[in-house]
Amino acid sequence: MRHALLWLPARLAGEGGILLPWAPVILGCGIGLWFALPWEPVLPHYAVAGGVLPAMLAARLWAGDHWHPLAWAMALLATGFLAAGLRAHSVALPVLDFRYYGPVEGRIIGIDRSQSDAIRLTLDRVILQDVAQQRMPARVRVALHGDQALTPEPGQVIALTGHLSPPDGPVEPGSFDFRRMAFFDGLGAVGYTRTPAVLMDRAAPGDQWVNRLRAGIRDAVMARIGGEPGAFAAALLTGDRSGIGRETLDDLRASNLAHLLAISGLHMGLLVAFVFGVVRGGLALIPPLALRLPTKKAAAVVALGAGAFYLLLSGGNVATERAFIMVSVMLVAVLFDRRALSLRSVAMAALLLLLWQPETLMEPGFQMSFAATVALIAGFRALTGRFSPHRLPGWLQPAVALFASSFLAGLATAPVAAVHFNRIADYGLIANLLAVPVMSVLVMPAAVIAGVLAPVGLSQPALWVMEQGTRWILFVAGAVADAPGAVSAVPTPSPVVLPLIMLGGLILCLTAGRVRAFALPPVLAGLVLWSQADRPPLLVSGDGRLVGLLGPEGRALSADRGQGFAASSWLENDGDLATQEEAAARPGLSGPAAARVFVLDGWEGVALRGKAGFAQVADACAAGRLVIVAGRVEDAPPGCALIDEALLRRTGPLAIRPKGDGTLIARPTITQSRLWQRRTLPPDEITIAPGRDIELLEATGTAAFGQRAQGPTAPRAPVTGPDDQ
Incomplete structure (x- = not known):
């Protein structure tokens, strides 16, 4: 048994020079572990990771040669974990935590184009009205819509009246997390303006000289x-x-x-x-x-x-x-x-x-x-x-x-x-x-x-x-x-597919001899899992303004415009080349724009938006429907399966599937409480049953969570959209 346990370290030690290419792979595993955690590591976690380094150094010095590769691997894992944490805390900057509308002033440090071909500016030295300095985002990104007389140049100080909000998170569980990317880029808010931007001051001599060049x-x-x-x-x-x-x-x-x-x-x-x-x-x-x-x-x-x-x-x-x-x-x-x-x-x-x-x-x-x-x-x-x-x-x-x-x-x-x-x-x-x-x-x-x-x-x-x-x-x-x-x-596969395929490729490229035969199983496993990709039958956007129902012709969308980033992402993840307008014309949802009706596994649901839709909440609840509202509902009727703004703020966008017993299971998008997203985590799954309120529980399962907040009974207009990201 002892010889069997020593075989792999001995084999690796015998490879000598080919071990170095594996170092970034193992370091990356430590980094990936840090990013995969659902909660933010604290000092004891980093202390444990830091303690691994001297322990592995001791093993490298005093253990047998056969164990040296394992010691290096453990040290690299710990180093990757520590490096990710150090980097995250070193770049942490204020992020706007509310929706803002008003004057925005800042210096242009970046110019690019949005998804809709509008000029988009990245600003630093940001000044927002009535926002304390400690809450002021270091950088904001604003798309310029409407008639703009300004010719933007790096270093200019400009002012505009804009809509800003925190960077959005994933549009469905497991999808691209723009909020995390924005955090590491130092981007604290995104938004747009439909009024002309005004030049406040030209670039100072020597200021932003690289960008000006x-x-x-x-x-x-x-x-x-x-x-x-x-x-x-x-x-x-x-x-x-x-x-x-x-x-x-x-x-x-x-x-x-x-x-x-x-x-x-x-x-x-x-x-x-x-x-x-x-x-x-x-x-x-x-x-x-x-x-x-x-x-x-x-x-x-x-x-x-x-x-x-x-x-x-x-x-x-x-x-x-x-x-x-x-x-x-x-x-x-x-x-x-x-x-x-x-x-x-x-x-x-x-x-x-x-x-x-x-x-x-x-x-x-x-x-x-x-x-x-x-x-x-x-x-x-x-x-x-x-x-x-x-x-x-x-x-x-x-x-x-x-x-x-x-x-x-x-x-x-x-x-x-x-x-x-x-x-x-x-x-x-x-x-x-x-x-x-x-x-x-x-x-x-x-x-x-x-x-x-x-x-x-x-x-x-x-x-x-x-x-x-x-x-x-x-x-x-x-x-x-x-x-x-x-x-x-092609549809989006499960999160383990790409690591499996990459592992097979690395084994093929970084090893020699008979070891390369081990490259085939992970690649085949990844391809098989990819072929079985299973997309959610029903998706709900983070503000409830867009619903997507999967049908025989593809995903049908509840609106042909608005929430374009979520719509395009859902269709791409389905492996669907249709546009939002084409998907909105598919069968599956019917009725006026204010009240789009659909059926999921025998459940009748309705997506309500606008004032006309908001007025139908009580009737939809009385009919026993799954009710999705683009707004916040106060005093919902008892026993109403209601998804509104209050719930979605706790969960993020939802992916809903039938369970097979007459109930539905909703998976929240918010699955991490990290530096870039400080949230109390909802349950991994939410059960939606007829005649019952949708109720979230704390992670301990002992207390009510997320009772619908009191507030206005009218939906609020969205602040950001795909152009701002």
Whole structure:
């Protein structure tokens, strides 16, 4: 028995150098554990995690060699847990905890576009009327609707009259948590304005100089390259997508070319590789320098500087930071005469990023970037081990390399993209084969040359070349997106599916020999669970204004407009390509907009909204219906199965299923009480029975919870919507 217990540690210890790539995986498990907890860890929890570190160090020093990998694994788990907690407490800033309408003043630090193509501003140095400083959000994001005379620029101080509210949480149990992302981004409120924003003060000299430089480059590029190609080129150079239209973005996503917009590994790698090659080649042409200087290391230093400037210019978003860390590790490896591109260098980059920003583990960008990189390194290593590419004709080698890299990266990122975005671009490989070479050979080199020549006014020829490349990329995106069957929708699987598939991929890429056979079971288990994805028959939005009933033709929605973010998210999670308007026209809900009637497993329900709907609450309760009200009800009739604002504030959006015994089970969305969402947790499940009030209980199950608050008997207008997120 003892020998059996020692087999795995001995096996791992014998692998030696291949253990380092597993370090960020184990560190990520500790981070994931911290994020998965339903309650906020407190000092004793961190003390236990901190105590693991010296204990594991002692085991590393005095235990047998066979146990060293296990000691390191436990230490990494504890480190990940501690790093996530430290990061969360270090970025904690005030979050608006009520709905606000009134004057908003702040300095512009970010400009982008909302889901509905409206200009959206991120403001800091925020001033809200009658809000104490300790409750003032550090940053707010406001979408500009209506007629706007202001031309926003970074550093400007503006004032507007706006609607603000706290960032919304998930739109259904287990879905994307915008509130958590906003917390780590320092975003304390989101909202919109329909009145013109007013310029209060121009940007001070030196204030927001990086963002102003980005804006200046964006404007200069768009002035020389017109239309969508110019906006696309500006986004490649500065990361500013505010000039790109919604239709272009949709085409890029449908063709799997949206990654070309994100300044990430591809862009940083192409730029750094081009600069490295030019500098090294240029120095080689000067014999006195080539004979006396380590040209390879000199080129690495210059390329590292170019990458740092590109990081600065791009605005320093997470994807670019991740890419810069990766290329920095690789270039530093060149300086120390190490292999530049290896699983070790990727592991070091992942470790640095996870320790610096642990929350990136939860983001699809991090998962897709490292999945693609690991797959490319492991895949090409396996391919070159089986046959030599030099056997191919010279003209064919780049084509084969391009096909292999696109295939491997696409295969590695497809599950991540499908889980997070519920889309598979069926012709994505073809689109990338047509577009990525142009990006590599024309667009990025031309961008570097234009940047070098711009100070002397000679950038126009390079920008012309860049324009031709961007026009081709957009043409490919449009043609592929318009092709029949360009996009397939997939439903959202259970939370364990992606970890299982990723585990199988990691075993395949990071191990050798017969151990790789263990990659197949978790992948198959994940795919089987995915094929059995079961969507909730009834969904209720967090304010009760939108209800979605799953039927034979897909989910039918109670309204064709409003709550667009929730509507689009529900349909995407169903694996449904329909728009909100199309889903609202489906059979399943009937009656006027104020009182939409539906049937779920023999239960008749009604979704009431507006003053006309609110007046029907008593009659609907008397008829024994499941009553969903977009507002707060005072003194509801006894025995009424009522879902109103008071209940939804405690639970968040609800996913409702029939239990089979004549009752319904509702799952709340609020399942965590964390720094970004301080709430008393409702029960995991709520039973809805005919003729009974819906009553929540405390976690102990001993006291009434969430009795309907007294207040106005009229619904309040929603403050935020999809445009604000």
